[in-house]
Amino acid sequence: MCQRDPIQCIIPPYITERLLRSDDAEVRARAEANITAAANMRAARARGRAAPSLMAPRAPAGGKHRLVYDANKCDKLPGVLVRSEGQGPVADPAVNEAFDHAGATYDFYDAVFKRNSLDGDGMTLVGTVHLVEPDGRGRFVPLDNAFWDGRQMAYGDGDGVIFQRFTRSLDVVGHELTHGVQSFTSNLEYEGQSGALNEHFADVFGVLVRQWKNGEKADRADWLIGKEVLVGAPTRRGVRDMEHPGTAFMGDRYLGTDPQPEHMSKLYEGQSDNGGVHINSGIPNRAFVLAAKTLGGNAWDVTGRIWYDTMLRLPKRCEFHECAELCVQTASALGADAARAVSAAWANVGVAAKVYA
Numbered sequence: 432m433c434q435r436d437p438i439q440c441i442i443p444p445y446i447t448e449r450l451l452r453s454d455d456a457e458v459r460a461r462a463e464a465n466i467t468a469a470a471n472m473r474a475a476r477a478r479g480r481a482a483p484s485l486m487a488p489r490a491p492a493g494g495k496h497r498l499v500y501d502a503n504k505c506d507k508l509p510g511v512l513v514r515s516e517g518q519g520p521v522a523d524p525a526v527n528e529a530f531d532h533a534g535a536t537y538d539f540y541d542a543v544f545k546r547n548s549l550d551g552d553g554m555t556l557v558g559t560v561h562l563v564e565p566d567g568r569g570r571f572v573p574l575d576n577a578f579w580d581g582r583q584m585a586y587g588d589g590d591g592v593i594f595q596r597f598t599r600s601l602d603v604v605g606h607e608l609t610h611g612v613q614s615f616t617s618n619l620e621y622e623g624q625s626g627a628l629n630e631h632f633a634d635v636f637g638v639l640v641r642q643w644k645n646g647e648k649a650d651r652a653d654w655l656i657g658k659e660v661l662v663g664a665p666t667r668r669g670v671r672d673m674e675h676p677g678t679a680f681m682g683d684r685y686l687g688t689d690p691q692p693e694h695m696s697k698l699y700e701g702q703s704d705n706g707g708v709h710i711n712s713g714i715p716n717r718a719f720v721l722a723a724k725t726l727g728g729n730a731w732d733v734t735g736r737i738w739y740d741t742m743l744r745l746p747k748r749c750e751f752h753e754c755a756e757l758c759v760q761t762a763s764a765l766g767a768d769a770a771r772a773v774s775a776a777w778a779n780v781g782v783a784a785k786v787y788a
């Protein structure tokens with residue numbers, strides 16, 4: 432799922448593939464439907480392919496502009512328009528969550544980085560809720576995922592066994608919309624270490640949107656991605672843990688154990704997941720948290736600024752060590768202490784980045 436063409440999903444292939452091997456026939460059927468749906472979405476998008484900037488509707492007034500659609504229990508995007516900018520809440524919580532979380536993400540980029548939407552030019556934020564998919568047996572089942580398809584967000588309602596509706600999590604929405612920001616900036620190739628960095632920056636700004644919205648300082652925040660989209664169980668805390676990669680879920684009946692490494696010595700070098708884009712992102716994720724905790728205060732103020740400026744400067748194909756070098760260079764503009772903290776954070780996860788004094 433989500434392997435070749437970058438329809439960028441929050442739930443990675445290693446989770447969906449694990450569900451395919453479940454001892455629960457219903458869970459297996461849903462996983463198959465998820466994989467088929469992703470292939471169909473990619474094919475549909477390939478037929479209508481165009482540059483994101485050509486497809487993106489503009490905000491009429493040039494500022495925040497959101498449109499939320501309801502797929503109406505169908506597998507076609509975008510669906511029926513149910514809430515537009517300026518309209519108040521509706522009865523459906525999924526619609527309001529998609530609307531509010533897209534708004535918080537817009538406000539975060541605007542307030543912290545003076546960025547006007549994903550493209551920097553007032554692009555309308557489009558989201559579709561209640562997306563379903565055919566399960567091959569004549570039924571439609573809720574999508575067990577949320578994704579950015581290059582033009583818009585789409586959210587499923589989850590199976591109620593492992594996943595809940597995907598609009599529940601602000602950091603998931605921030606993550607997916609950051610894929611949009613990246614498509615207009617560094618546009619990191621979605622494969623190998625470049626792809627893991629693409630996932631990494633999406634996690635960084637996803638978690639920062641939440642911390643900013645809730646006023647959480649770096650030393651008090653948790654660094655979990657997607658805890659609200661999981662049905663609660665003692666064996667699962669989130670989809671990823673940026674501070675302690677590899678521990679978000681452990682020994683779970685359905686999910687197994689989180690495969691993310693926290694150090695270069697455990698870099699995944701296989702072919703799955705586009706060369707481990709959702710796996711190896713654990714390494715830079717931990718570097719970011721270490722830097723944020725060392726630099727202290729609000730993670731979005733200093734560390735977030737360093738990472739944002741770095742993201743804008745990265746080449747399309749980029750390895751971890753090149754990203755680390757650029758991060759340290761960017762931090763140097765803020766002083767020697769910042770450069771040393773960022774360099775030490777990367778060194779801690781096994782990525783060398785020199786400080787040029």
Ligand SMILES: [Zn+2]
Nearest residue numbers: 439440630633
């Ligand atoms: Zn992603």
